[in-house]
Every structure is written in structure tokens, then in C-alpha cells.
Amino acid sequence: MKKLLLPLITACSITLISANASAQILSIASPPQGSVWNTMSNGIANVGRSKANINLVVQPYSGNRAMMDAVNQGLAEFAINDVNDAIVAVQGVADYKGKKRSHLRVALRISPQPIGIFVRQDSGINRIEDLKGKRVASGWNAFPIGRPHMEAMLATGGLTWDDVKNIPVPDLIRAADNLSSGRLDATYFAVGGPKVAEVDASVGGVKFLPVKADQSALNAVLKIRPAFYFSEVKPAPHLVGIDKPTQMLTWDNVLIVNDKVSDENVYQLVKAILENKEALIQIFPGFKALAVNTPNKNYPGIQYHPGAVRYFKEKGLWEK
Incomplete structure (x- = not known):
């Protein structure tokens, strides 16, 4: 009887773990409603949920520094930001002087802004x-x-x-x-x-x-x-x-991600964004500028998340 129960318990445990993983809620830090980044974040969350089965919600913050701190600390997983601001955040200079936000990575170059x-x-x-x-x-x-x-x-x-x-x-x-x-x-x-x-x-x-x-x-x-x-x-x-x-x-608007977010989640979200441009445009016309053919650049002082790099290399889009 014990021999029969062990595989059953193991199978149930795996099922529960998988269910919990798929039910995990990830958040995109954004500025308040009315801003371009908030509108774009809601579009990305929508596509992430509908096309990649990623449970994404948008969490408004007061501004860019609060957003970068939230992602760096793991209070949020993603945020859209000006790549310049992400660079100085990682370096711990300018408005971020005194502390390097070393857990920030780029997931995607979204569009010129x-x-x-x-x-x-x-x-x-x-x-x-x-x-x-x-x-x-x-x-x-x-x-x-x-x-x-x-x-x-x-x-x-x-x-x-x-x-x-x-x-x-x-x-x-x-x-x-x-x-x-x-x-x-x-x-x-x-x-x-x-x-x-x-x-x-x-x-x-x-x-x-x-x-x-x-x-x-x-x-x-x-x-x-x-x-x-x-x-x-x-x-x-x-x-x-x-x-x-x-x-x-x-x-350049870039999607910033905490370096602890799983490679698979980042891969699937980048894939969902780049392969569903028309759906994003229906939500916000600004996504017409989505850089589907040039989704990464060699920015000084900040690294890409390996989950994103995996997707870029698979599609022949990696520029580094």
C-alpha cells in the first residue's frame, strides 16, 4: 500500500507546485494613470496574461525612482523606464547617488520615446x-x-x-x-x-x-x-x-526586470510582446513604434536578463 501511495503523493505534489507557479502574480511598476508608461504597462500586462499565461498586474508608484527601487528590491518584477535612468540607477549616481541598484536588468528595448x-x-x-x-x-x-x-x-x-x-x-x-x-x-x-x-x-x-x-x-x-x-x-x-x-x-523605452525573475518568465513575456504587436496597438497606438526588429542595443553600464538573451538569440536578434 505504501508503495502505491508514494507515487501518488509525489504526483500530487508536482501538480500543486506547478499550479502555484502558474498562479504566481507578477507586477509591473508604473507611474500614475494618465502617463504613457502606465498605459503601455497595462497593454503589456494584458498581452502577458492573454498570450503567455503570465499573471501580470500594474502597480502605480509616484515616479521613476520609486519604480526602480521597487524592482531592485523585488517588490515589483518589471517596469518601463527611460534607459538613461536605468543606467544611472545601476551605477548609483545622479538621482540614485549613494546606492547602486545592482539587481536591475534590461529585458527588452521597447521603442523610441x-x-x-x-x-x-x-x-x-x-x-x-x-x-x-x-x-x-x-x-x-x-x-x-x-x-x-x-x-x-x-x-x-x-x-x-x-x-x-x-x-x-x-x-x-x-x-x-x-x-x-x-x-x-x-x-x-x-x-x-x-x-x-x-x-x-x-x-x-x-x-x-x-x-x-x-x-x-x-x-x-x-x-x-x-x-x-x-x-x-x-x-x-x-x-x-x-x-x-x-x-x-x-x-529608448526599455522593460526593466529584477535579475531574480526566472528566465522562463522573462523569455515568455518578451516573446509575447514582440509577437503580438497588433494586439498591443489596439490597446495603445504608441505601440506602432515597437522595435520588433531591433529589440536590443548595447547600452553602457547595464546588462540584459539571460531569459531575454535566450529569446533574441533563438530569433537571430541578438546584437551584442
């Missing part, structure tokens, strides 16, 4: 240089990545924080609300962000300011972060504030 300073359509502000003496969003205590982003865009017009009126804001959403209410002349957002459309409707129109995309401007922004570049953004229905081809400061 143009950003821009935007103003009211009737503001009379048409260039970065026109911001001199204007009320510009600053501080960014809850969203510290806002400081280097704004600093870099101001630098393309030869401006520094000393050239503008610094109006402290905690984060992107509050800054956009302050522009809408008239407390600010300028703030910034990711192009295509839902919040930009909301402000546009409330004030009768907004516009993004172009950056100078010459070598001098590039040299200036690379002194601030190592992986900025410029790209041209063309008008599209979901890109509020872009009415003509416009040069924008750009970074």
Missing part, C-alpha cells in the same frame, strides 16, 4: 529660446527623472535653469494640471501621452516646441545623460500637439 516641452497654443512661445524668463516646471521631487529631461531640452536652446522662472512641481500629472490652470507657461511630457490630450481639450490647444538637432545640441544633451538622441516626429491622430514634422529629444 520622443519627449518635448509643450505650451498653450496661444502662448506666443514657439522655440526653446522663447522660454527665457517664463514659468517652467522644475523640482520634480516625486518624479526626479524630470530634472535631467527638462535640463537637456533647455540646453538645446542654450538655456539653463537660471534662465527661466523655476516653478516647483512634484510630477508630470501635476505639472500638466498646472499648465492647464495657468500656473505654468511650460512643462514637458512624452509625445502621445493621454494627459497631453486632456490639457489640449481644456485650454483650446497645445503645441510641442521643437529642439535644435545639430551636433552642438547633441553634445550638450549627452553631457546630461549618455543615451539621448534626436528623432523626427510626424503628425498622427494620437500625437496631440504635433502639427508638422518636429525634431524631438528622444530616449
Whole structure:
């Protein structure tokens, strides 16, 4: 009888372990609702659940530093971030000075992400240089990545924080609300962000300011972060504030993952994202820029998760 029970108990144990593994809930840390990253995170969670059977939920945090700390500590498994911010987090410099977030890895280069300073359509502000003496969003205590982003865009017009009126804001959403209410002349957002459309409707129109995309401007922004570049953004229905081809400061959106997340989970999520582009576009049009043919780059100072590397190598997409 004991000989018969042992295999049965073993089989039941394996079944329970498998069930528990499949029921494991993984989370994507994101900024608050209304941001591009929150919208993208919800799209990825949806595809992860429906296409890869990964139980993913989106957990909002106050901003990028809180998100990176959550992933580094294992409180969340994934997060979308500007690769520049992930690099300085791993190195323990800039806004992360004093502690290296050594458990962060890249799972996937998702897409280029143009950003821009935007103003009211009737503001009379048409260039970065026109911001001199204007009320510009600053501080960014809850969203510290806002400081280097704004600093870099101001630098393309030869401006520094000393050239503008610094109006402290905690984060992107509050800054956009302050522009809408008239407390600010300028703030910034990711192009295509839902919040930009909301402000546009409330004030009768907004516009993004172009950056100078010459070598001098590039040299200036690379002194601030190592992986900025410029790209041209063309008008599209979901890109509020872009009415003509416009040069924008750009970074790469990357999916960051804790290094302890299993290779299989990372492999399956990367596979689900790259092989279901159309499903993602239905959720958020910004996924039209999903880098299915160039899902990795050799970024300085940060490594890729081995589960992601396995997928890239299988598909002939590994660039390193």
C-alpha cells in the first residue's frame, strides 16, 4: 500500500507546485494613470496574461525612482523606464547617488520615446529660446527623472535653469494640471501621452516646441545623460500637439526586470510582446513604434536578463 501511495503523493505534489507557479502574480511598476508608461504597462500586462499565461498586474508608484527601487528590491518584477535612468540607477549616481541598484536588468528595448516641452497654443512661445524668463516646471521631487529631461531640452536652446522662472512641481500629472490652470507657461511630457490630450481639450490647444538637432545640441544633451538622441516626429491622430514634422529629444523605452525573475518568465513575456504587436496597438497606438526588429542595443553600464538573451538569440536578434 505504501508503495502505491508514494507515487501518488509525489504526483500530487508536482501538480500543486506547478499550479502555484502558474498562479504566481507578477507586477509591473508604473507611474500614475494618465502617463504613457502606465498605459503601455497595462497593454503589456494584458498581452502577458492573454498570450503567455503570465499573471501580470500594474502597480502605480509616484515616479521613476520609486519604480526602480521597487524592482531592485523585488517588490515589483518589471517596469518601463527611460534607459538613461536605468543606467544611472545601476551605477548609483545622479538621482540614485549613494546606492547602486545592482539587481536591475534590461529585458527588452521597447521603442523610441520622443519627449518635448509643450505650451498653450496661444502662448506666443514657439522655440526653446522663447522660454527665457517664463514659468517652467522644475523640482520634480516625486518624479526626479524630470530634472535631467527638462535640463537637456533647455540646453538645446542654450538655456539653463537660471534662465527661466523655476516653478516647483512634484510630477508630470501635476505639472500638466498646472499648465492647464495657468500656473505654468511650460512643462514637458512624452509625445502621445493621454494627459497631453486632456490639457489640449481644456485650454483650446497645445503645441510641442521643437529642439535644435545639430551636433552642438547633441553634445550638450549627452553631457546630461549618455543615451539621448534626436528623432523626427510626424503628425498622427494620437500625437496631440504635433502639427508638422518636429525634431524631438528622444530616449529608448526599455522593460526593466529584477535579475531574480526566472528566465522562463522573462523569455515568455518578451516573446509575447514582440509577437503580438497588433494586439498591443489596439490597446495603445504608441505601440506602432515597437522595435520588433531591433529589440536590443548595447547600452553602457547595464546588462540584459539571460531569459531575454535566450529569446533574441533563438530569433537571430541578438546584437551584442
